[in-house]
Amino acid sequence: MSGGHNLAGARPALALGIPDFVVEAREPVQCRVDPDAYFVEGLRQSDAEALCDGCSFLDVCEAFALDRPELFGVWGGTTRRERERRRRGGPAVGVGAAAS
Numbered sequence: 001m002s003g004g005h006n007l008a009g010a011r012p013a014l015a016l017g018i019p020d021f022v023v024e025a026r027e028p029v030q031c032r033v034d035p036d037a038y039f040v041e042g043l044r045q046s047d048a049e050a051l052c053d054g055c056s057f058l059d060v061c062e063a064f065a066l067d068r069p070e071l072f073g074v075w076g077g078t079t080r081r082e083r084e085r086r087r088r089g090g091p092a093v094g095v096g097a098a099a100s
């Protein structure tokens with residue numbers, strides 16, 4: 001019996017395609033609470049990257065996003081442009097880069 005899941009904010013997250021590991025997380029996950037902050041373009045992405053800093057899903061989220069070129073916005077502390085660079089073999093530069 002799951003009962004303890006905190007699904008506050010899950011509905012807009014689901015609508016935007018946020019993955020199950022975020023939706024079902026027992027702990028608060030910032031992108032579930034405020035998904036609009038992550039689906040931004042341009043300079044605003046730097047602010048969104050900082051929101052991922054310290055997230056317990058950082059590594060799995062980054063891997064999730066690297067496997068999905070169709071995603072836009074910030075995932076796993078990386079922007080879409082950073083993920084494209086990583087797929088081409090470039091260095092990690094997002095908030096998770098130090099842990100890589």
Ligand code: SF4
Pocket residue numbers: 022029030031032038051052055056057058061062074075076077
């Ligand atoms: S790393 Fe960022 S986008 Fe991924 S689950 Fe955590 S807060 Fe959300």
